Amino acid sequence: MTKHILLVDDDELILEIAEASLARVGGWEVTTACSGEEAVLKASAQHPDAILLDVMMPGLDGPSTLARLRADPATASIPVVFLTAKVRHSEQLQWADLGGSGDLGAAGVLVKPFDPMVLANQVAEVLGWSG
Amino acid sequence: MAGGLLLLAGLAELGLLLVLLAAFLAHSLRVVTATLPTGHRLVQLRRDVLRAAEGEVRLASPTSRRDSQLYRQAFEELATSVSGEGAERIERLAREMGLSDQAARWCQSRLWWHRLRGVRFFDHIGGGNDLVPARLGDEHPVVRAAAARWAAHHPSAAAAEHLVAMLDDPDRHCRLVAQDGLIRLGAVATEPLAAYLDRGETPGKALALALAAATGLADARFLWPGLRAAGDSDPGVRAQAATLLAAVAGKRAEQGLLGLLHDPIDPVRVAATRGLGVVSSWELAPHLAGALGDRAWEVRREAALALRRLGPAGRLYLRRALTDPDPYAADMARQVLDLPDRAVGSLGSPP
Amino acid sequence: MTLEPLRLFFDVTAWAVIGYFVVANGFWSALLVTAAWQMVQHRRSSEEEDLRWLLSSSVLPRVSVLVPAHNEAATVGESVLALLTLEYPNLEVVLVNDGSTDETLDTLVQRFELQSIHPIYRRVVATRPVRALYRSRLHPGLVVVDKDNGGKADALNAALNLATGTLVCAIDADTLIEPAALLRIVQPFLASDDVVASGGTIRVANGSLVQAGRVVTPRAPRRPVAGLQAVEYLRAFLFGRLGWNRLGGNLIISGAFGLFRRDALRAIGGYQVESIGEDMELVVRLRRAGLERGEASRVVFVPEPVAWTEAPESIRVLGRQRDRWQRGLTDVLWRHRQLLFNPRYGAVGLVVTPYFFLVELLGPVVQALGLVGVAAGLALGMVDVQIALLFLLAVYGWGLLFSIGALLLDELTSRRYEGMADRVLLVCWALVEPFGYRQLSVVWQLRGMVRAVRGRSDWGEMTRQGWRGEPFTMPEPVSRPYPR
Numbered sequence: 001m002t003k004h005i006l007l008v009d010d011d012e013l014i015l016e017i018a019e020a021s022l023a024r025v026g027g028w029e030v031t032t033a034c035s036g037e038e039a040v041l042k043a044s045a046q047h048p049d050a051i052l053l054d055v056m057m058p059g060l061d062g063p064s065t066l067a068r069l070r071a072d073p074a075t076a077s078i079p080v081v082f083l084t085a086k087v088r089h090s091e092q093l094q095w096a097d098l099g100g101s102g103d104l105g106a107a108g109v110l111v112k113p114f115d116p117m118v119l120a121n122q123v124a125e126v127l128g129w130s131g
Numbered sequence: 132m133a134g135g136l137l138l139l140a141g142l143a144e145l146g147l148l149l150v151l152l153a154a155f156l157a158h159s160l161r162v163v164t165a166t167l168p169t170g171h172r173l174v175q176l177r178r179d180v181l182r183a184a185e186g187e188v189r190l191a192s193p194t195s196r197r198d199s200q201l202y203r204q205a206f207e208e209l210a211t212s213v214s215g216e217g218a219e220r221i222e223r224l225a226r227e228m229g230l231s232d233q234a235a236r237w238c239q240s241r242l243w244w245h246r247l248r249g250v251r252f253f254d255h256i257g258g259g260n261d262l263v264p265a266r267l268g269d270e271h272p273v274v275r276a277a278a279a280r281w282a283a284h285h286p287s288a289a290a291a292e293h294l295v296a297m298l299d300d301p302d303r304h305c306r307l308v309a310q311d312g313l314i315r316l317g318a319v320a321t322e323p324l325a326a327y328l329d330r331g332e333t334p335g336k337a338l339a340l341a342l343a344a345a346t347g348l349a350d351a352r353f354l355w356p357g358l359r360a361a362g363d364s365d366p367g368v369r370a371q372a373a374t375l376l377a378a379v380a381g382k383r384a385e386q387g388l389l390g391l392l393h394d395p396i397d398p399v400r401v402a403a404t405r406g407l408g409v410v411s412s413w414e415l416a417p418h419l420a421g422a423l424g425d426r427a428w429e430v431r432r433e434a435a436l437a438l439r440r441l442g443p444a445g446r447l448y449l450r451r452a453l454t455d456p457d458p459y460a461a462d463m464a465r466q467v468l469d470l471p472d473r474a475v476g477s478l479g480s481p482p
Numbered sequence: 483m484t485l486e487p488l489r490l491f492f493d494v495t496a497w498a499v500i501g502y503f504v505v506a507n508g509f510w511s512a513l514l515v516t517a518a519w520q521m522v523q524h525r526r527s528s529e530e531e532d533l534r535w536l537l538s539s540s541v542l543p544r545v546s547v548l549v550p551a552h553n554e555a556a557t558v559g560e561s562v563l564a565l566l567t568l569e570y571p572n573l574e575v576v577l578v579n580d581g582s583t584d585e586t587l588d589t590l591v592q593r594f595e596l597q598s599i600h601p602i603y604r605r606v607v608a609t610r611p612v613r614a615l616y617r618s619r620l621h622p623g624l625v626v627v628d629k630d631n632g633g634k635a636d637a638l639n640a641a642l643n644l645a646t647g648t649l650v651c652a653i654d655a656d657t658l659i660e661p662a663a664l665l666r667i668v669q670p671f672l673a674s675d676d677v678v679a680s681g682g683t684i685r686v687a688n689g690s691l692v693q694a695g696r697v698v699t700p701r702a703p704r705r706p707v708a709g710l711q712a713v714e715y716l717r718a719f720l721f722g723r724l725g726w727n728r729l730g731g732n733l734i735i736s737g738a739f740g741l742f743r744r745d746a747l748r749a750i751g752g753y754q755v756e757s758i759g760e761d762m763e764l765v766v767r768l769r770r771a772g773l774e775r776g777e778a779s780r781v782v783f784v785p786e787p788v789a790w791t792e793a794p795e796s797i798r799v800l801g802r803q804r805d806r807w808q809r810g811l812t813d814v815l816w817r818h819r820q821l822l823f824n825p826r827y828g829a830v831g832l833v834v835t836p837y838f839f840l841v842e843l844l845g846p847v848v849q850a851l852g853l854v855g856v857a858a859g860l861a862l863g864m865v866d867v868q869i870a871l872l873f874l875l876a877v878y879g880w881g882l883l884f885s886i887g888a889l890l891l892d893e894l895t896s897r898r899y900e901g902m903a904d905r906v907l908l909v910c911w912a913l914v915e916p917f918g919y920r921q922l923s924v925v926w927q928l929r930g931m932v933r934a935v936r937g938r939s940d941w942g943e944m945t946r947q948g949w950r951g952e953p954f955t956m957p958e959p960v961s962r963p964y965p966r
Binding site for chain 1: 534537538562564567620661693694695696
């Protein structure tokens with residue numbers, strides 16, 4: 001069965017590239033959202049198999065969106081992978097604690113810019129999906 | 132006379148007004164009518180480029196000069212948003228489309244903004260190995276800086292040499308790009324930079340930047356340059372040396388830092404204290420606790436933050452300091468103990 | 483008694499006024515040319531610039547954004563979040579709750595999970611007592627200061643004491659900063675060690691669509707009062723500020739959005755609480771200190787970084803604001819009159835300060851003199867209609883050309899508006915300006931100068947619309963572009 005992924009990023013270009021990559025290279029079904037609020041709505045309506053979530057967004061940012069998703073039982077169990085822009089070393093350490101803090105945290109962190117050829121594989125690896 | 136002047140002035144102003152209004156309206160119309168199709172075309176182009184990169188379709192050539200410009204924009208936007216194999220495919224496509232040839236012609240133009248455009252194209256999309264290095268010595272600083280960025284993305288010994296030389300550039304922005312570029316180059320920049328620091332004849336401002344670059348590389352090779360700089364007469368250099376020693380780490384570096392902890396100039400002591408915190412060895416905790424009583428506010432703060440980051444051992448010293456007879460030390464310990472966890476780790480980078 | 487001396491008097495006055503404006507506007511035209519040239523160069527060098535390089539680089543100094551807040555409960559949460567998500571890698575936001583009487587602080591505590599910490603800080607500049615200090619559990623870069631009410635200058639000083647950045651960005655509580663603005667406004671500090679302050683363009687947000695603390699869709703103001711100011715701001719910033727970069731630099735950085743060296747600010751004792759023209763006073767003092775000590779003293783204006791602000795919509799409030807600005811200008815120039823023609827201060831003393839005295843200060847007086855003189859002269863039959871028309875052309879006609887020129891420059895370079903409607907609307911406001919607005923401005927400015935001379939220092943309150951039309955009252959802001 002094809003996996004369904006929800007992409008969340010305020011940058012349209014990233015959405016385009018990631019969508020193209022995940023849909024064609026990964027063969028998954030892809031929905032997009034361009035804000036945290038939209039992400040929460042779409043997640044509870046469509047129940048995707050995973051969510052790729054940008055960290056820096058105006059309004060509801062990544063961690064806040066994650067908190068909202070975890071608070072709602074309908075979306076609490078959907079695995080989330082963070083997308084973050086390349087930052088300096090000291091700040092990257094901080095995102096690590098956003099990552100694997102048990103069930104309530106994110107499954108992992110991926111860095112932008114990503115390689116569209118391998119993005120799907122990276123996501124699958126982080127989520128522990130085979131193939 | 133007034134009449135003549137009036138006629139002249141009136142006609143001139145009216146004329147100018149009409150010209151300006153016409154220019155404004157004409158330009159607006161052009162932009163407004165072009166924007167919608169441009170926006171859509173750009174989105175469509177990006178999709179086409181992505182699909183072509185994946186090998187699904189063949190990309191059509193640009194149809195007009197304006198289209199050419201859009202192609203360039205689409206390619207550059209995509210290239211800067213992807214990495215790895217995806218980026219390589221986009222570069223190949225750009226070459227096939229003839230965009231790289233055009234950029235090569237620009238690199239050799241007499242006009243600096245054309246040269247800039249060419250260099251930036253190669254920086255974003257890739258290639259330009261034969262043309263861009265020459266731009267590192269370009270007469271216009273903005274072009275030099277762009278070439279330096281390109282060099283930072285193309286690691287090689289030659290690139291490192293060029294960037295080290297650029298630390299002396301007359302333009303400050305170029306110097307900063309060189310400093311940052313050396314850090315991005317990584318290991319390949321270590322030897323050239325160390326050799327530069329060893330020569331010991333670096334002019335004042337360049338020395339601080341070179342030390343900053345060395346800090347980013349954090350190689351043990353920089354221990355001795357760092358220790359030597361710790362004795363420099365310029366306090367700015369000494370402060371930078373402290374940061375470098377902290378990055379290099381090791382017993383010898385720690386000793387150097389401890390020496391700087393007693394420097395007469397405040398910012399140097401601040402850097403040394405922060406450095407000790409970065410080294411994060413619990414054996415240094417007593418020294419940090421001592422720094423809690425420093426006369427400078429910022430030193431006390433760095434000491435307290437460093438202790439907090441140290442973990443349980445540091446926290447012990449902080450709690451002990453709560454009952455310190457020195458009210459300043461006690462106050463600072465109390466504030467830092469109050470800080471939420473997130474606030475301690477962050478802003479640990481130098482201001 | 484013959485009327486000849488009287489006629490001569492009117493003639494001389496009229497020609498003198500015309501001559502004055504020909505010179506002043508001629509100088510402004512020169513500013514326009516250098517501004518346009520700088521814009522062209524600027525666009526060329528920032529074409530296809532990838533700001534993401536800067537975001538991941540190690541050369542950017544930390545910026546502390548200083549936010550004074552008084553009774554902003556409805557908008558403070560949104561504003562702070564918008565600031566925390568600005569595109570800048572090494573960012574701190576220091577918000578000062580200046581003795582608010584509403585739930586500003588409670589809103590902040592709840593929204594950002596603030597934790598109270600022992601309120602010690604380095605007292606570099608004296609301020610009214612600080613009651614508490616807070617850090618956020620969610621956002622490491624946020625610092626909140628709770629203090630007794632002391633006004634905007636006092637609040638900024640408190641924030642200055644707390645700031646850990648090398649550079650500080652002073653803003654008004656309701657300024658909306660564009661995401662990439664900090665990356666751009668920091669550039670002059672990267673290019674040179676000699677820069678002590680930099681400023682960016684302030685645009686009028688009235689009528690635009692604002693969401694989550696960002697201007698989502700810029701639109702030209704629909705109502706005349708705001709619309710006229712929109713044109714005025716564009717003219718002042720794109721010509722005035724930018725033009726001065728090459729001629730000795732600016733003496734004013736808008737209080738709504740400016741970047742300063744923290745240590746230089748601290749060294750001069752921060753903002754003066756009792757002064758009226760706070761932001762101009764600060765910059766003049768900064769530059770003086772820098773020039774006197776041989777330290778950083780240059781002020782650079784960068785056209786691209788943009789902050790949006792809400793302009794007053796009521797004539798009365800606008801009048802009070804302009805009155806206050808001119809009062810401030812007079813006050814500052816008087817305090818620093820030693821700069822005038824003083825070669826010790828280089829271009830600042832020889833070019834910039836004389837300009838401010840002779841054009842910014844004297845301008846409204848000469849204009850008023852011209853208006854009254856020409857009107858009286860016409861009524862008495864002492865002044866030729868031709869001379870009167872010449873006067874109008876020299877003052878208002880030329881001014882109109884500047885306005886349209888500014889709109890054209892903006893159109894060629896930044897293109898913020900989406901459709902023709904907004905652009906045409908702006909042109910309409912520009913065409914209307916000489917017919918009443920400029921004259922009204924003169925009245926306000928004269929009032930301000932008279933007050934300054936009399937030494938009255940009442941503050942005046944300004945009522946704020948708020949983005950949702952809810953009125954707030956806030957101590958009057960002092961952001962000041964050049965009005966012309």
